[in-house]
């Protein structure tokens with residue numbers, strides 16, 4: 001058996017087509033959804049992701065603004081940029097690209113973004129709403145992973161989901177999202193002992209550990225869905241995930257590639273959140289598109 005590919009690029013494109021309809025509907029009501037992305041410093045990967053977000057927004061007909069700040073910008077200066085965006089009527093979504101330089105507190109920056117404009121879904125109010133299964137702006141990568149699984153038409157309820165990784169932006173929230181969908185969730189991480197014993201029980205394995213090709217077929221239950229969140233470079237400088245794709249594909253039932261799996265979904269769900277924030281802020285909850 002060879003695993004079916006979960007094609008994040010294709011699934012992304014079809015969601016973006018639906019979002020276009022929502023953008024048109026808001027525009028007909030006189031509102032242009034607007035996103036501001038703040039980029040601090042010169043991290044080349046961050047710059048690539050910010051450019052992709054800006055381009056994707058424009059392609060959907062949204063307004064998009066990129067604010068570039070020097071690596072040495074003070075925390076106070078960054079916070080005042082965020083406060084200004086909180087009060088800018090053209091802007092419905094604010095995102096500060098992570099990671100930030102070490103002298104700036106990510107926690108302070110995230111907590112300064114208005115929860116209404118927090119299209120990353122990282123603000124404690126949005127995290128708390130997600131934890132209590134209330135409607136909220138959901139973190140983009142976990143939300144994208146949920147959409148990838150939904151696209152397989154395999155029911156989530158009752159499945160055993162094993163998450164490898166416990167970051168605030170992927171590992172922790174993705175487990176919570178699947179718990180909200182009535183899955184049984186096990187978290188594992190770098191200090192977990194006997195990792196294989198646990199991952200081999202997973203119906204759905206979500207890998208976000210940041211180690212290139214760590215997960216091989218001996219970690220996988222036959223027929224499992226394997227979602228690879230990793231974004232690493234292999235020994236030849238080629239982009240690769242945390243899962244050894246070639247090795248795992250003969251055991252898994254479904255698998256995401258890197259590139260072209262989770263990454264494009266992160267940007268698509270950001271577009272979704274920007275449209276949702278715009279519609280909520282402008283108090284127009286009657287969009288034809290299900291948000």
Ligand SMILES: Nc1nc2c(c(=O)[nH]1)N[C@@H](CN(C=O)c1ccc(C(=O)N[C@@H](CCC(=O)O)C(=O)O)cc1)CN2
Pocket residue numbers: 048049095096097098099120140141169231239258259260261262263264265266267
């Ligand atoms: N404020 C945030 N910062 C960061 C987030 C986030 O969600 N919010 N996530 C990551 C980076 N990220 C988005 O910002 C991101 C990573 C990867 C991709 C992507 O499309 N990857 C492509 C490959 C790209 C390449 O060729 O290099 C793929 O997987 O196909 C999009 C977004 C950390 N920071």
